Amino acid sequence: MKEGYIIREQDKAHFITATVVDWIDVFTRQNHRDCVIESLKYCIKNKGMILYAYVIMSNHMHLVIQSDDGKLSDLIRDFKKFTAKTILDTIQTEPESRREWMLERFKKATESHTRNKNYQFWRYGNHPKEIYSSKFLWSKIEYIHMNPVRAGLVKNVEDYIYSSASNYINDEGLIEVTLAEIPKVNVLKNSSFMKYIKE
Template structure:
């Protein structure tokens, strides 16, 4: 069985750093609860092994600290990012087609039902000669639209 070890995400928020931290906290709690419910001792042992020594308030480490943001400054880049993200499991030989990857928004983009709601409508607006990428239903304020990579590649040695 191949193990996935990272996440690609296109997101926008008034306080993106804070919201990414909340996302990681919530998902870590849910993952740990699921592993405990399923009595997945081996995986829990691995997550306990990777816990940072200075973190006294937790038993397990699901996510690496930090993230690796990349700003999306143009429509060209905004069109490239979903394609790159969708091709990632294909390039890693997990699936033959992007839509076959259960956890990919490629299903949504192909008109199929995905696991979560994906906002596919975005636009480029012009403000005083500058372009700004925006999602119609989200208020970006001064926040930038970023692509995040968060993962365990370097620590688990999974490539």
């Protein structure tokens, strides 16, 4: 299947979405969420990933990322390949009440594609959107951080552990992200971006 969205400017920051096949709620399990966290940390330290924002939901994740060596497509591919393999291994070796059902779904997903022979974990495509302005960047950061609030998981964005909201609001988080520059206050009057500005 040909990807509907492609990354033309490999050195630019992009908003991407990675979704588990069939929207399977894999990330309701902490060990699978932690796998993604550790992989992001590794990519930041060793593969030139610049991570501005992220959120891990039950069956998908959103990121605003950039590659410091201009190879964003390769970076995303490697990240998804590694996390898929690691999580699939975990599903098969650690206690998981839904193991058979999940593996059956991941196996079935390979029938319509030839790339994966055994299991397909992530859906193809990332729907990348190039970050072309500060306003667009902040609209995506806000969208990412509001996901758990909209899902009814937390009341305040900074209370959701598996996102970068607390990095921006409390200067702490599971991953050390690259904080995007806060737009000028006069641009943000009556904007929800104001919550990111320290009193």
